[in-house]
Amino acid sequence: MNENNPYVHGLDANEANYTPLTPLTFLERSAAVYPDRIATLHGPLARSWGETYQRCRRLAGALHARGVGPGDTVAVVSPNLPEMFELHFAVPMSGGVLNTINTRLDAETIAFMLQHGEAKWLFVDREFSAVIERALAMMPVRPTVVDIDDPQFQGGDLIGGLSYEQLIADGDPEFVWANPGNEWDAISLNYTSGTTGNPKGVVYHHRGAYLNAVSNALVWNMVRHPVYLWTLPMFHCNGWCFPWTIAAMSGTSVSLRQVRADAVFDAIRGHGVTHFCGAPIVLNTLVNAADELKHGISHQVRVMTAGAAPPAAVIEGMERMGFEVTHVYGLTETYGPAIGCAWQSEWDQRDAAAKATLKARQGVRYPMLESVMVADPETMEPVPRDGLTIGEIFMRGNIVMKGYLKNPSATNEAFAGGWFHTGDLAVWHPDGYVEIKDRSKDIIISGGENISSIEVEDTLYRHPEVLEAAVVARPDEKWGETPCAFVALKEGSAATEADIISFCRQQMAHFKAPKTVVFGPLPKTSTGKIQKFQLRGQARELD
Secondary structure (H helix, E strand, C coil): CCCCCCCCCCCCCCCCCCCCCCCHHHHHHHHHHCCCCEEEEECCEEEEHHHHHHHHHHHHHHHHHCCCCCCCEEEEECCECHHHHHHHHHHHHHCCEEEECCCCCCHHHHHHHHHHCCEEEEEEEHHHHHHHHHHHHCCCCCCEEEEECCCCCCCCCCCCCEEHHHHHHHCCCCCCCCCCCCCCCEEEEEECCCCCCCCCEEEEEHHHHHHHHHHHHHHCCCCCCCEEECCCCCCCHHHHCHHHHHHHCCCEEECECCCCHHHHHHHHHHHCCCEEEECHHHHHHHHCCCHHHHCCCCCCEEEEECCCCCCHHHHHHHHHCCEEEEEEEEEHHHCEEEEECCCCHHHHHCCHHHHHHHHCCCEEECCCCCEEEEECCCCCCECCCCCCCCEEEEEECCCCCCEECCCHHHHHHHCHHHCEEEEEEEEECCCCCEEEEEECCCCEEECCEEECHHHHHHHHHCCCCEEEEEEEEEEECCCEEEEEEEEEECCCCCCCHHHHHHHHHHHCCHHHCCCEEEECCCCECCCCCECHHHHHHHHHHCC
């Protein structure tokens, strides 16, 4: 340190000029500035920001009084309800760490997560009581279970010793919560899918959650008081940090237990929804919904999509309906979206198909992410920005996870060389925009040539009779691997394998076109991602 530096001496951080960054302050501000504005909607239920803040303080106080503090995990299995929204604030206000669990997981996986994360408390919606009871039966040490009793759901059992509302009633409405002692403190725990082994526990900190919540608003050009529809599960990367974004913008959170086309369009009309997020499969469902469901929406609706590379045809279909699509990219390890396809004004004059193709690119770094590069996965040397050379996407910055819980070897591997290794393969365009070509495990190598499964899928989605499509490698004695397409057709379609293959050959190099087409429904995760690991297994078993 330069002892003569005049900008150091006497200019220390203190309580007046420094506080750790935390998204919890967004809730307190909205309650103070807009106490009467609606914060959450669920059917006939409407709660203001003032009420929501008081409920969160009560819940945080009740948990704190029962021993929850720093390092204690509080888990929740719930659909997108006001309770799930409130827990994103109340748990860290108590000092605890929130673990939102995928509602479609099996009992064994849930039991693993609860044990690995050392959950002390578990909030459960009645819809999932049966699977949770099976999970708890596998655990030698059980967490304290709290029931979320949604009056709009019929079925399931109450399996806890007390209810969510009882906890709130017991809590102190004047509970004095504190900012984290360090903005690097954990705020949440999110598990990866675990398709190739046990799930890994990704740890977020207050600083990253704060910054990515702000990044979301900047990337999406959000203004005050957005009306946000929960088509994206809040258990997925904490809803891509949008609970905290909505609080920062003093918006309205609209609950949705099930993502159905009719429910989505009804909510957009009925509540004036301005924003929602969803995987491409959700957008595809809306594009292909009956025309009568789509009538009566005259205001601008903005859609953010990620989770899988969206086919340009799906983006084009959404925009024909009048929805403005923003394509983003990220991983559980990056708090959800960390790269976005920032729009350039000179693209405005392009035709609809060209615009959709541009929007299908993943794009450039979020405002709060320091760096992105596409590089050789072995040497970590950046690839040429030629739109052709394939490399791996690497990221670094404040919206990259703390690391994997209790897994230092996986953490060190993910951060080797000072960058986070995504495992996604992409090209780098001359304008600096990243375009994913595949996961490293999904690239198809046929006769020594690399084939992007995403490129083939993009072509399949342009076929007028294709509803959904996924492409994986099928072993081949001559070529090593060939593309195998799994296709779900639109209702009433009579398209054949020969039709699909012929269409693809007319659109792309013959060696890239599928050699095999399998028709039928595609297996998906709860967030709408097609489960390619299952399809790869099916492809290996084909005669």
